[in-house]
Amino acid sequence: MEIINDLLLFLPATIVAIGGLTxxxxxxxxxxxxxxxxxxxxxxxxxxxxxxxxxxxxxxELIFSDMAGAGGTAAFGTFIVVxxxxxxxxxxxxxxxxxxxxxxxxxxxxxxxxxxxxxLATANDLVTVFVGLETMSVCLYALAGIIRDKRxxxxxxxxxxxxxxxxxxxxxYGITLLYGATGSTSLPEIGAYTDGGLIxxxxxxxxxxxxxxxVSAVPFHMWTxxxxxxxxTTITAYMSTAxxxxxxxxxxxxxxxxxxxxxxxxxxxxxxxxxxxxILGNAVAMVQDNVKRMLAYSSIAHVxxxxxxxxxxxxxxxxxxxxxxxxxxxxxxxxxxxxxxYEKNHDVHFNNVESYAGLGYQRPIMGVLLSIxxxxxxxxxxxxxxxxxxxxxxxGIEAGLVSLVVVGVLASAASAYYYLRVMVYLYFRExxxxxxxxxxxxxxxxxxxxxxxxxxxxxxxxxxxxxxxYGYFSDSMLTATAP
Amino acid sequence: xxxxxxxxxxxxxxxxxxxxxxxxxxxxxxxxxxxxxMLSAVNISLVAFSASMGDVHxxxxxxxxxxVAAAEACVGLAIVIAIYRNNITADISKINLLRW
Numbered sequence: 001m002e003i004i005n006d007l008l009l010f011l012p013a014t015i016v017a018i019g020g021l022t023x024x025x026x027x028x029x030x031x032x033x034x035x036x037x038x039x040x041x042x043x044x045x046x047x048x049x050x051x052x053x054x055x056x057x058x059x060x061e062l063i064f065s066d067m068a069g070a071g072g073t074a075a076f077g078t079f080i081v082v083x084x085x086x087x088x089x090x091x092x093x094x095x096x097x098x099x100x101x102x103x104x105x106x107x108x109x110x111x112x113x114x115x116x117x118x119x120l121a122t123a124n125d126l127v128t129v130f131v132g133l134e135t136m137s138v139c140l141y142a143l144a145g146i147i148r149d150k151r152x153x154x155x156x157x158x159x160x161x162x163x164x165x166x167x168x169x170x171x172x173y174g175i176t177l178l179y180g181a182t183g184s185t186s187l188p189e190i191g192a193y194t195d196g197g198l199i200x201x202x203x204x205x206x207x208x209x210x211x212x213x214x215v216s217a218v219p220f221h222m223w224t225x226x227x228x229x230x231x232x233t234t235i236t237a238y239m240s241t242a243x244x245x246x247x248x249x250x251x252x253x254x255x256x257x258x259x260x261x262x263x264x265x266x267x268x269x270x271x272x273x274x275x276x277x278x279i280l281g282n283a284v285a286m287v288q289d290n291v292k293r294m295l296a297y298s299s300i301a302h303v304x305x306x307x308x309x310x311x312x313x314x315x316x317x318x319x320x321x322x323x324x325x326x327x328x329x330x331x332x333x334x335x336x337x338x339x340x341x342y343e344k345n346h347d348v349h350f351n352n353v354e355s356y357a358g359l360g361y362q363r364p365i366m367g368v369l370l371s372i373x374x375x376x377x378x379x380x381x382x383x384x385x386x387x388x389x390x391x392x393x394x395x396g397i398e399a400g401l402v403s404l405v406v407v408g409v410l411a412s413a414a415s416a417y418y419y420l421r422v423m424v425y426l427y428f429r430e431x432x433x434x435x436x437x438x439x440x441x442x443x444x445x446x447x448x449x450x451x452x453x454x455x456x457x458x459x460x461x462x463x464x465x466x467x468x469x470y471g472y473f474s475d476s477m478l479t480a481t482a483p
Numbered sequence: 484x485x486x487x488x489x490x491x492x493x494x495x496x497x498x499x500x501x502x503x504x505x506x507x508x509x510x511x512x513x514x515x516x517x518x519x520x521m522l523s524a525v526n527i528s529l530v531a532f533s534a535s536m537g538d539v540h541x542x543x544x545x546x547x548x549x550x551v552a553a554a555e556a557c558v559g560l561a562i563v564i565a566i567y568r569n570n571i572t573a574d575i576s577k578i579n580l581l582r583w
Contacts, residue, residue: 130547131547134551138554141559142558142562145565150569154562155569157562158511158566161555162514165555169498169501169518169522173521173525173528179540179544183536185540
C-alpha cells in the first residue's frame with residue numbers, strides 16, 4: 001500500500017499529530033497535569049528519535065503524490081522543529097507552573113503547531129505550504145495569548161493574529177497568481193516556468209512579502225517585538241526557533257525548487273531587505289532595557305543575517321541558512337530558557353535588565369549558561385553562532401556581495417554591546433535588594449546544559465553537518481560550488 | 484460569456500478593499516471581516532483560473548481556504564473576547580500597552 005508507505009516516511013508528523021489528539025483527549029477526561037505532560041514528552045521523544053533516524057538514514061524522496069518530501073532538507077527541517085519543541089515543552093511545563101498558570105491545553109496546541117511546522121518544512125507544493133503555514137499560525141495565535149487574564153499576553157495575541165491573518169491574505173493571493181500564470185501549484189513545475197509576465201511577477205512578489213511577514217524581516221517586522229514581549233517566555237522561544245525554522249526551510253525550498261531561474265534577479269531585493277533588517281534590528285536592540293524585547297530585536301537582526309544567505313542565491317548560501325537555523329535553535333531556546341527561569345522566580349514583569357544585577361553569583365550555573373548562549377548569539381568564536389555567521393557571510397562573499405557582508409560583520413560586532421550588557425549586569429553590578437532564586441529542577445538545568453554543550457560542540461566541529469546539508473542540494477538547478 | 488479578466492478584476496478590487504479596511508478601520512471585528520473579504524476575493528480568482536484552465540487543483544485549494552478561514556475566525560473571535568474581558572473595548576487603537 002502506497003499510503004502506508006508514505007505515512008511511514010512521514011512518521012514524525014504522524015506521531016506528533018496522534019500525540020496531540022491523545023493529549024487533548026486526556027485533558028478532556030480530566031487527567032492530571034503531570035500525566036498530560038508525561039504523555040506529551042513520550043510522544044515527542046519517540047518523534048524526535050524517528051526524526052533523528054530519518055535525518056541520518058533517509059534518502060530524499062517525494063511522498064503523497066509529490067505533495068511533500070521525506071529525507072534531505074525535509075528531514076533536516078523536521079529534526080530542528082521536533083528538537084526545538086521537545087525542549088520547549090520541558091521549559092514550558094516548569095515555567096507555567098512557576099507563573100501559576102499551568103493550563104494543560106498548552107500541550108495539545110504545541111503538538112498541533114509542531115505538526116503544522118513539519119508539514120511546512122517538508123512541503124513540495126504550494127497547497128501543502130499553505131496548509132502547514134496556517135496550522136502553525138492559528139495554533140501560535142492561541143499560544144501567544146494562552147495566559148488569558150494577562151492583558152499583555154492577550155494584546156500580543158491580537159496583534160499577532162491581525163498581522164498574521166493579513167499576511168495570509170497576501171500569501172494566498174501570491175499562490176493564486178502563480179497558479180494562474182504557471183498552471184500548477186507544484187514547486188518543481190512552477191520552477192520549470194520561465195516566461196515571466198505581470199501575473200507571474202505579481203505572484204512571486206506577494207508570496208515573498210507574505211514570507212517576510214512571517215519571518216519578520218524589515219519592513220514587515222512591526223509585530224515581532226510586541227508579540228515576543230507579550231507571549232509567555234518559553235512560547236516566545238518556540239516561535240522564534242521552531243516557527244522561524246519551519247518558515248525559513250519552506251522559503252529556501254520555494255526559492256530552490258520553484259524559483260531557481262530568477263535567483264539572480266532576487267539578489268538585489270534580498271540584499272536590501274538584509275541590510276535594513278540587520279541595521280534596524282541591531283540598532284533598536286541596543287536601546288532596549290527589557291531583556292525579552294532585546295532578544296526579540298536580536299531575533300530580527302538574526303533574520304537579517306539569514307537573508308544574506310538567501311541573497312547569495314547559491315547552494316552555499318542556502319545550506320548556510322539551514323545550518324544557521326540549527327545553531328540558532330540551540331542558542332535561542334537556551335537563552336530564553338534561562339530568561340524564563342529568572343522570570344518565574346519573581347513575577348511576569350521581571351524582565352528589566354537592571355533586575356538581573358548580581359544574579360550571576362546566586363545560581364552560578366544559570367549565569368554561566370546564559371553567558372554561553374549570549375556569546376553564541378553575539379557570534380563569538382568557539383560557539384555555533386560564530387560558525388553559522390561565518391558560513392552565511394562567506395556565501396555572501398562568494399556571490400560577490402562584499403559591501404553587504406561588510407555591513408553585516410560590523411552590525412554583528414555592534415550586537416556584542418547589548419548581549420554583553422546583560423552579562424555586565426549579571427556579574428559586575430551589585431543587586432539592590434537580595435533576591436533569592438529557588439533551585440532549578442534537575443530536568444530544567446540538564447536540558448539547558450545539553451543545549452549549551454551542543455552550542456559549543458557545533459562551534460568546534462561543524463564540518464560533518466555542513467557537508468551533509470550541502471549534499472541535500474546536489475540536484476539543485478542552481479550553480480553548485482564546493483563548500 | 485464573461486471573460487477571465489473580468490473575474491480577476493473583481494477579485495483584485497475586492498482584495499484591495501479588504502486591505503484598505505484592515506489598514507484603516509479601528510474596530511477589531513470589522514478588521515476580521517476585512518481579512519475574510521481578502522480571502523474570499525482570492526477564492527474568486529482561484530475558481531476563475533481553475534475553470535478557465537480546466538484544472539481542478541485550484542478549486543480544491545478553495546476548500547482548504549474555506550477551512551482555514553473558519554479556523555482563523557474561530558481563534559480570532561476568541562482572542563477578541565479575551566481582550567474585551569481585559570479591556571472592555573474592541574477598538575484596536577486603544578489597545579496599546581506595547582509600543583516600541
